[in-house]
Amino acid sequence: MIDAEDHALLQARVLTKWYGLQIGCRDISFELYPGEVMAVVGESGSGKTTLLQLLSGQLAPSAGHVFYRMRDGVMRDLASLGEAERRFLFRTDWGYVHQEPALGLRMAVSGGANVGERLMAVGWRHYGRIRGAAKDWFDRVEIAYDRIDDVPTTYSGGMRQRLQIARNLVTNPRLVFMDEPTGGLDVSVQARLLDLIRRLVGELRLAAIIVTHDLAVARLLSQRIIVMKDGAAIESGLTDQVLDDPREPYTQLLVSSILPA
Amino acid sequence: MNGPAYNFAYLDEQTKRMIRRAILKAIAIPGYQVPFASREMPMPYGWGTGGVQVTASILGPDDILKVIDQGSDDTINAVSIRKFFVKTAGVRTTTTTVEATVIQTRHRIPETALHEGQILVFQVPIPEPLRFLEPRETETRRMHALQEYGLMHVKLYEDISRHGEIATSYAYPVKVDGRYVMDPSPTPKFDNPKMNDCPALQLFGAGREKRIYAIPPYTQVVSLDFEDHPFAPYRFDGTCALCSATDSYLDEVITDDRGSRMFVCSDTDHCATRRTHGHGASSLCPQDEGEKNGLRAGPGAAP
Amino acid sequence: MYALDLVNVKKSFTLHLQGGLHLPVVAGVNFAVQPGTCVALTGPSGCGKSSILKMIFGSYRCDGGHILVRDSDHIVDIATASPRTVLMMRQRAMSYVSQFLLAVPRVATIDVVAETLRRAAPDEARTRAADLLRRLNIPERLMAVPPATFSGGEQQRVNIARGFLPNCPVLLLDEPTASLDSENRAVVIDLIAGKKRGGVAVVAIIHDKQVRDAVADQIVDVASFAAA
Numbered sequence: 001m002i003d004a005e006d007h008a009l010l011q012a013r014v015l016t017k018w019y020g021l022q023i024g025c026r027d028i029s030f031e032l033y034p035g036e037v038m039a040v041v042g043e044s045g046s047g048k049t050t051l052l053q054l055l056s057g058q059l060a061p062s063a064g065h066v067f068y069r070m071r072d073g074v075m076r077d078l079a080s081l082g083e084a085e086r087r088f089l090f091r092t093d094w095g096y097v098h099q100e101p102a103l104g105l106r107m108a109v110s111g112g113a114n115v116g117e118r119l120m121a122v123g124w125r126h127y128g129r130i131r132g133a134a135k136d137w138f139d140r141v142e143i144a145y146d147r148i149d150d151v152p153t154t155y156s157g158g159m160r161q162r163l164q165i166a167r168n169l170v171t172n173p174r175l176v177f178m179d180e181p182t183g184g185l186d187v188s189v190q191a192r193l194l195d196l197i198r199r200l201v202g203e204l205r206l207a208a209i210i211v212t213h214d215l216a217v218a219r220l221l222s223q224r225i226i227v228m229k230d231g232a233a234i235e236s237g238l239t240d241q242v243l244d245d246p247r248e249p250y251t252q253l254l255v256s257s258i259l260p261a
Numbered sequence: 262m263n264g265p266a267y268n269f270a271y272l273d274e275q276t277k278r279m280i281r282r283a284i285l286k287a288i289a290i291p292g293y294q295v296p297f298a299s300r301e302m303p304m305p306y307g308w309g310t311g312g313v314q315v316t317a318s319i320l321g322p323d324d325i326l327k328v329i330d331q332g333s334d335d336t337i338n339a340v341s342i343r344k345f346f347v348k349t350a351g352v353r354t355t356t357t358t359v360e361a362t363v364i365q366t367r368h369r370i371p372e373t374a375l376h377e378g379q380i381l382v383f384q385v386p387i388p389e390p391l392r393f394l395e396p397r398e399t400e401t402r403r404m405h406a407l408q409e410y411g412l413m414h415v416k417l418y419e420d421i422s423r424h425g426e427i428a429t430s431y432a433y434p435v436k437v438d439g440r441y442v443m444d445p446s447p448t449p450k451f452d453n454p455k456m457n458d459c460p461a462l463q464l465f466g467a468g469r470e471k472r473i474y475a476i477p478p479y480t481q482v483v484s485l486d487f488e489d490h491p492f493a494p495y496r497f498d499g500t501c502a503l504c505s506a507t508d509s510y511l512d513e514v515i516t517d518d519r520g521s522r523m524f525v526c527s528d529t530d531h532c533a534t535r536r537t538h539g540h541g542a543s544s545l546c547p548q549d550e551g552e553k554n555g556l557r558a559g560p561g562a563a564p
Numbered sequence: 565m566y567a568l569d570l571v572n573v574k575k576s577f578t579l580h581l582q583g584g585l586h587l588p589v590v591a592g593v594n595f596a597v598q599p600g601t602c603v604a605l606t607g608p609s610g611c612g613k614s615s616i617l618k619m620i621f622g623s624y625r626c627d628g629g630h631i632l633v634r635d636s637d638h639i640v641d642i643a644t645a646s647p648r649t650v651l652m653m654r655q656r657a658m659s660y661v662s663q664f665l666l667a668v669p670r671v672a673t674i675d676v677v678a679e680t681l682r683r684a685a686p687d688e689a690r691t692r693a694a695d696l697l698r699r700l701n702i703p704e705r706l707m708a709v710p711p712a713t714f715s716g717g718e719q720q721r722v723n724i725a726r727g728f729l730p731n732c733p734v735l736l737l738d739e740p741t742a743s744l745d746s747e748n749r750a751v752v753i754d755l756i757a758g759k760k761r762g763g764v765a766v767v768a769i770i771h772d773k774q775v776r777d778a779v780a781d782q783i784v785d786v787a788s789f790a791a792a
Contacts, residue, residue, distance in 0.1 A: 252581055
């Protein structure tokens with residue numbers, strides 16, 4: 001939910017990325033406020049993943065800026081952060097959920113340790129409390145306690161994804177980036193995961209940017225949306241407005257292509 | 262002798278200079294792994310080439326060298342390395358810890374307290390404490406640079422969740438001078454406290470991995486742990502069968518083919534010194550019924 | 565002082581997939597709603613009644629004119645407001661009961677309803693949701709069940725509960741009684757009367773003349789705004 005008094009959490013200004021002569025994304029500008037969920041939709045090659053990587057500081061832009069409001073209230077250009085600062089931000093104030101959970105987990109380390117790692121990285125030194133926090137999160141993402149000491153290679157795909165979410169949320173981040181969080185999962189597993197994401201985002205007042213090609217996911221999770229094609233933002237605004245009353249030809253094409261369930 | 266003539270301590274002077282530079286850098290940054298151009302030595306990797314190169318670089322004609330392997334002066338490795346330096350450097354050697362100026366060791370720190378002016382050289386197989394959890398060298402270097410040591414505690418966490426306690430019994434990770442996390446080489450964790458605030462200089466050489474690191478004298482060395490699972494040095498709950506020591510690190514020795522065993526001090530010099538001072542075999546030492554072999558107390562034994 | 569004022573509002577669709585077919589819907593829509601009153605939108609099917617409601621709520625874009633909503637002490641023009649402002653208004657000032665229930669998988673009915681009040685009054689949200697559902701004759705045993713499998717009438721009543729729960733100064737209703745029997749229609753009439761007494765401005769599309777007569781203070785014929 002939105003708080004009127006808050007200032008923008010993340011600002012993109014004419015964000016552009018070229019890969020040699022190939023455009024990754026071009027002139028993307030928007031502001032994201034605390035508690036807002038924004039979907040970035042587009043088909044393959046639209047530039048949505050490039051945008052996500054630019055916004056999360058994993059790629060340097062060719063032009064433009066990304067500003068983020070730190071916990072102390074100061075708005076910082078991501079490009080001005082030192083590597084240590086950026087890595088710290090990535091581990092505490094931000095979450096990044098990969099499409100493939102193995103990329104966002106340590107597969108050789110137990111589920112509990114996966115969740116506890118970020119806590120240990122910020123200085124938690126009490127085993128009992130770390131384990132308690134891990135158990136708490138297992139509960140919230142609906143993974144049975146008795147799997148806490150098992151390694152994620154023994155988990156199903158849906159469980160791994162939920163573990164990845166827990167691992168990312170344990171430090172109470174204010175902003176979460178998600179790259180096709182339900183991609184590759186069975187439909188029933190997807191539904192459960194979407195439900196979980198929706199609930200957690202609401203409970204924790206997270207801001208989130210979710211890249212997806214699935215308009216139903218966008219409708220379910222986001223209040224705002226950017227439609228991308230060939231690196232450009234074709235249309236943007238309120239999710240229900242853009243999806244119910246699409247203005248641009250490409251958006252109308254996308255919306256009409258959804259098969260009814 | 263008809264053998265070939267060696268440069269003092271085998272290595273050429275330029276190599277020694279390079280290694281000394283690495284050592285100085287290591288001392289300047291306690292616990293930091295300094296890469297060095299490890300040379301081919303006349304022994305295979307895994308047999309102490311790193312330690313030998315460090316010792317060769319710091320040895321002078323007036324030094325007195327002690328070499329121990331698992332605490333003992335007379336195992337084959339200790340004997341071989343000692344002979345190597347006798348042959349190539351002609352230095353005096355000793356088994357008495359307090360007499361030595363340079364002590365090269367594999368997997369133990371002597372029981373006898375070290376003093377200023379001594380140098381302890383450790384043989385190290387894998388210098389990177391994070392290696393088993395993070396195989397990428399690029400990542401571990403970054404973690405050290407940015408002091409991202411959460412992963413180290415993950416390892417300890419895993420131990421506790423699997424074994425109920427921190428099960429790491431040797432190569433127990435330590436934090437040096439409040440900055441770098443270091444692998445103290447495969448010494449038992451029993452020895453970790455000796456590294457803290459030690460009057461001697463401690464040098465670590467890994468030949469195969471080509472790294473040198475150091476702990477300057479009187480440096481803070483803290484073993485990693487959790488608040489509710491504090492570090493506890495571990496030793497067998499027993500007494501040395503030869504000298505009755507109750508506070509030294511013990512080796513378990515199988516004495517016959519019926520499972521009889523006895524515990525003796527791992528540090529042979531320490532044990533022998535105690536015996537010469539009158540400490541004899543303890544009647545309380547745990548032994549099986551059955552044969553006790555001839556390894557009884559030395560001269561002047563008292564019950 | 566009005567709670568809601570539409571000034572010269574205009575709407576059309578351009579269907580690019582049909583070769584750019586231009587469909588004008590409404591133009592020159594002008595009406596205001598005072599607090600505590602109900603405006604009923606009438607007109608034949610397809611004349612733009614739902615579109616007007618959706619434009620007020622911000623679900624549809626407005627191609628011209630102003631949609632002024634009073635939020636306590638200041639006025640927001642939904643037609644030109646930023647997405648963030650519209651979202652804030654939806655939270656604080658406007659509630660919308662649509663014809664179709666957005667069925668979120670696996671969320672219990674009581675939580676679907678309580679969600680709209682959760683931020684303003686987290687402790688009471690569920691109790692008040694339960695009260696409202698009971699009043700709308702949704703049995704206890706269904707409250708813990710997700711509404712996806714409910715009948716049309718049951719889903720509509722869940723929708724109504726969800727829209728009526730928060731205290732918003734503007735309430736938008738799209739066919740609130742379409743699938744209801746006479747008993748539940750009476751409940752809804754009662755609920756609307758209650759909202760009016762509370763000072764809420766209501767805009768409703770109601771086909772049933774009896775219901776319209778019971779709640780509407782003003783009739784607006786949307787057909788008169790038909791675009792050329």
